[in-house]
Each structure stands twice: as C-alpha cells, then as structure tokens.
Amino acid sequence: MGDEKKRRASHVSTGFRADSFTFSTGRLQNQFCSKPRFRLARGASKRFVTQFSCEVAVLGGGLAGTGAALSLARSGVDVALFEAGTLPRHRVCGEFLSPESRQTLARLGVLPRIEAAGARAVNSARFCCDGKSARFDLGAAAGLSISRFALDPLLVGAAQNAGARVFLASKTRTLERVGDGFEFESGAQKWRAKAVIVAAGRAKSPKSARKTEDEARFCGLKAHFSGVDLEAGEVEMHLFRGGYCGLVRVEGEATNACLMTDYARLNGQAPDAFWAQLCRENPALGARFRRATRICEWQSTGNVSFGRFRPIGESGDENGAPNAVARGALCAGDAAGYIHPLTGDGMAMALRAGELAGAVARQIRGGLEIEEAARLYRAAWRREFAARLQLAARLHPFALRPRLARPILPFLRHFPALSNALVRGTRGAL
C-alpha cells in the first residue's frame, strides 16, 4: 500500500454514536484529517475552527454510499464518506440481493469477499398466501443473501482499502451549494467538496405531508432466528392482511425474518407479540418457526412510504426546510427513490445508483459544470430505474391484500412466462 493509501486507510473513526457526537469527538477526528485548506466563513458558527476538503463527498455509508465511494476511490478520486452510524449493526432489511447486484459487486471488486463472508446463492422466490403458493425461478444468475451486519462493514472496509477517507459516527447536518462546489457540516467539522452524492437513505417521516393511502403508513421489523425450517437458496414471502414477511437463510445458521406491516395491523403490539400472532394466523409461516429461537433483538424502522423520486437534490425539502439537500447534489439509492421492498431490488438499485452517481461525480471533478452533470445523472437515473419503480408501485396493493393476491398466485404458477416477465420488470438488466 502506498503512503497516501495508508494515510487514508487510517481515517476510519469508530465508537461514537451519531446522536452523542460532540465537539471533543470532532477534535479527535480532526487529527486524522487532511490539512485544512479553507478558513471559516465570516459569521459561521465559532464551533468550526477549521475547514476540510475533498473532491467528492458521499453522505451516507449504506449500499448506495459505499457503491459510490468504492467506484470513485478505485479510480483514484479523493473521496470522503460520511456515515452517521457505527458499524457493524443490524438493519431492517430482507437481506436478499437480487441477481443483477452480482454484476455491480463484481465491477466494484467485492463479490469474492462477499461470497467468502458466507453469502448464499438464492435461486428462487416463493410467495405464500392463505395456503396458496407460487414459485418464481430467478434464472441462471442467482441472487445472494447476506446479513447487513456482515455486508455493510465489508463494503465500508473495501471503500476504505481502495483509498476513500471514511468517517463513521459523522452525521451530516447541513448541505449548501456555494460557488462551484458544496459546503456541509459533518460531525463537528465543516467541509467543502466539488461534488456531493447524497446517499442517506429514506427521508424521515414528512411531518406536514399529506398522508395518501400508501404514504407513511408502514413500519418494518426484522430479527434473526436459528432453527428455522427453511431451505437455503430460496427466499420465501408470506403475504398477510396489511403487510408481508420475507424469510431467507443468511450466514451460518441464521435465518432473517423481515416484515413490513401497516400501523393499524401492528396495533401498538410489541414485536414478539405481533410475531406470535402472525405465526398463529398464518400456519405456513408458523410451521417454519416451530422450533426456532430468536438470536438478535428486533430492529424496527418507521414511516416507510413510496412514490417520491428525487434523483437530484433540491434547495429545500418537502417541508420547506432550507438547505436540506442543495440543488445539484446527486441523490443515490433510497435517497433518490424507494422501490417497494417486496421486489427485493432496493439494495441492487442502491449499489448501481451509487456507481452511476460516482461516474458522473468523476466528470464534475474533471471540470464538467454541476448543472450539466445533474442533467446527465437525472437522465441516466430515469433510464435505469423509472420503469421498475412504477411497476413495483403498481404491485403494492397486492402485497397488502391477500384477497387480491390469492387468486393470482395459481394463475402465475400456470403461466411462468408471465411470472418471469414480472420478475424481470422489477429488476435491472442482467
């Protein structure tokens, strides 16, 4: 490893929770940073005594952020990745990566490491509903299953090894377009970058937004279990009134159970009580868990909603808060648009969008104007993702209402061409 790579590789900072990030942790991080190149702007907070810079900043260290940081670092760009949380940690996610993600992971140079970490090949998906089921063949190129507990640190570590500067427990609070670049505050530091990729995941609950039928009504829950009676190599989806539950074997003996449900169905119950109720009401699901033991705490995420696409940052969020996302920042992954989790394509899309945003950010660094780069990115993003987002949104009602899904399942079983077209329509090219 060259000196520059070693210097960057030492930049990871761990052990502090984003919420409790204070000035002192910021100072601790400062000693690892490159020499400050900017002075504080007049009138800015006195908390910031130095300003740091990078060519491209990536805000958020999930799939989209690490995809972007990895592709940029591998092509020699000075990229800094800021992640609010610490690693490793469990995330609410079905932990199934659809087949096209293999190509992106291979291009990013991490597929062998993911396979070595215990990822399993997944060749089929089975949908179960009120005693009926239909199996979808995922084709020659299998998907993958691996826990986010293993995957996220592996990707962040790979980005760091490739030369990205990585800051964990470093939550970005503001982002502004200033001149021909961007300024933002992360942790207790002020930074400047020529290009910014926003990969901070789903926006939080829109406080004042109108609540449509599909908006902000759902919550996600997930836990790992051992002793589940489920074959490796298949992802199984159990549809119930108001939501669905996805099961897949991940590394070792663990099976991930991840469910999305509307709040009315959850009815304020604790996760264990709700889970027991679901297993009682859905015998096929209950049979899988007869001898199972939960091996991690339930994780939850609130206010899952669909249908808002924003590949490019805007000056002001949907509540009108200023500087939430500066115009011209490239949004990738869930930050740009959220595909229905039933398709199991969110992570593949996030990785690919990160890669796309990285390619455009490289051109900004090479002198392309931010507006032109934003236009290019928006067009590429729509070409790749718009059609599948729209199709997935149309499937949403079926995911919530077994009485709609039940008659369709036998039909799909008898017409595999139709089921394959549905699978292909909600996926990227292989």
Ligand SMILES: Cc1cc2nc3c(=O)[nH]c(=O)nc-3n(C[C@H](O)[C@H](O)[C@H](O)COP(=O)(O)OP(=O)(O)OC[C@H]3O[C@@H](n4cnc5c(N)ncnc54)[C@H](O)[C@@H]3O)c2cc1C
């Ligand atoms: C119930 C459920 C089940 C799902 N199942 C699947 C599945 O089986 N397969 C699949 O492919 N997809 C699934 N998804 C979707 C998938 O999890 C997402 O699409 C994917 O994680 C998106 O990646 P991302 O990088 O955009 O966001 P994330 O993975 O959410 O990463 C965003 C990161 O940004 C960080 N961050 C947030 N704010 C800031 C800030 N201000 N500063 C710095 N960092 C910040 C967060 O800590 C986080 O690490 C599921 C989603 C849900 C809710």
